[in-house]
Amino acid sequence: MTRIVITGAGGMTFPLTLTADLLALPALHGAALVLHDPDLGRATRTAHAAQAIAEAHNLPLDLTVTDDRRAALRGATHVLLTFQVGGLEAYRTDLEIPRRFGVDCVVSDTLNPGGVMRFLRSTPAFEALAQDVLELCPDALILNYTNPMAMNCLYLQRLGLHVVGLCHSIPGTAQVISGLLDLEDQPLVYRAAGINHQAWFIHLSSGGLDLQERLRNTLRARFLPAWGGTTPWTEGAATYTGGQERVRAELMETFGYFTSESSHHASEYVPYFRASPQSVQAHLPRRWDYLRTAQGLVGQEEALTLQAVERLRIHLQPSGEFGMPIIAAQVGGPPAEVYVNVSNDGWISNLPTEACVEVPARVDAGGVHPETIGRLPGACAGLNLTGIALQTAVVEAAVQRDVLALTGAFALDPLTARLLDLPGIRQMARELMQAQARWMPPWVQAALA
Known part of the structure; x- marks a missing residue:
């Protein structure tokens, strides 16, 4: 059963x-x-x-x-x-303590x-x-x-x-691309791969026509100053995705392909956009901040649940999340085409085997079958490697129960390394662990003591 x-x-x-x-x-x-x-x-x-x-x-x-x-x-x-x-209590310190050190994330x-x-x-x-x-x-x-x-x-x-x-994030970004290109009812055919929140749309087409150059030109005209574009102050839903995309436009102009997280979120993973308040303002003129969003929802849980229930009472259809379609495909439903995050068992040949990669997969009664991508474009793989270095170092430190190695992993974060020297990184890491000591694993608690 x-x-x-x-x-x-x-x-x-x-x-x-x-x-x-x-x-x-x-x-x-x-x-x-x-x-x-x-x-x-x-x-x-x-x-x-x-x-x-x-x-x-x-x-x-x-x-x-x-x-x-x-x-x-x-x-x-x-x-x-x-x-x-x-x-929310712990999450607040995730953001506020680094901000005191000049590492501002959203x-x-x-x-x-x-x-x-x-x-x-x-x-x-x-x-x-x-x-x-x-x-x-x-x-x-x-x-x-x-x-x-x-x-x-x-x-x-x-x-x-x-x-x-x-x-x-990948199907969500595909919807953003469709909107930027005004595809309306034309289906977008796409293939993306990389790491979570930094996967690259290596294939884009509609009606048999390649759309990479059309997307590049659209981004230039709308968002890149060198091509006459601007990044306007926007209101409403487009604040998070679609309306302010200079960051992703700059990344595509430089690395060749569109990436799978909003410009706000994507700006955190690289050293290019958040080095100063002036740079942040130039690339993301209207601030989107997840902590403020979460704090604004406190006390509204019952009301928001009731709103969701009323909507789903009227119209029930799959949300687009992959979880339940995967299970349905395994237990006799139709096969599912999804994106999964899995250990890199050869799926992307120029990323390390110890990495967790995000790739397309087919699911059927026989299980989850990731797709072999081959090589990513070299610069795209190179940028992924900066995130993989941090991810694998943190996991290894946790497996080995090694606080010194953990502190070193903080220093591998591309944005942190751009903004802080090593003594500052060590102090920030210690303050974070001290502030969250009650939630830390015992080996971290022992080191703090």
Whole structure:
């Protein structure tokens, strides 16, 4: 029997979306769904919302809610990870402490000091989870939605789990490209590969016509000053993607291909755009800040859940997230074409085997089958390597329980290295670990003591 566990089911974004996806896919209507969260009240809120959607569409829903992880995992075939350790309190220090040192990020959940800290906070939870999975459901497929995606997937694999990482940034970026090119109802055919949040759109076409040069010229005309473009102050939804894309335009002009995260987020992974407040203002004139967004949602959980329920009561269809279609394809539904984050078992030949890469994959009853890409364009692979260096160093430090190696990994972050000298990096890293000591793994706590 298919038994799907969502752990972190009290969250605001993924748990209800994934549950609605299950309801929208007929191949999963016989599956058991378990919503697990240490905060039973939050998981129960998600469960009530899911039941309301199922009842509105007269659909079956075999649902269990629990705060007991071992009870949730017993017999699981698929486990979806959607939790964040430390919540908003820890996340605030991920951003505010580096900002005091001049390292200004808007998300900081992928690389950067905040990405390292978010990973460290998660490692004790990953270790406890892995111990239970290996005992209670060793063949389960772990579908990871948590960031930092690459570090988390590499660590979970080192713990002995069969893990695939899932992110919506590539299909989301494809929609942005369609909008920039005014394709309207014409389908965009694309192929992307690289690392999470920095995958490259190495093929773009529509109606059999290659669109790379058209996209390059569109970006030049709209966003690059050397070609008469501007980066306007924008309002509304386009603030995050589409309306302010000078960063991605500059990256495509330099490296040859469009990349898979918004200009705000992409600017954090490289040393070129955030070296000064003036540079940030020139490239991203309207600031988008995920911490402010998250703080603005505090106290609105019930209202936002009700809004989601009302929308899904009227119109239920798959969200575009890959998690449930993967499971459906494995249990008898139609094959799925998805993007996955997996260890680089030859999928991209000019990136290291110890890297976690993001590539297309086909899913069927036989499992998840990543696509062999071959070589990425050399400059694109080179920029990916700067992120991979940090990711693999942090994971290795965690495996070895080595705080000195961990401090060295902070210094590999491209943006941090641009802005701070080594004494400053060491001090910032120590302040971050001290501020988050209660969430740190024991080996970090011992070093701080």
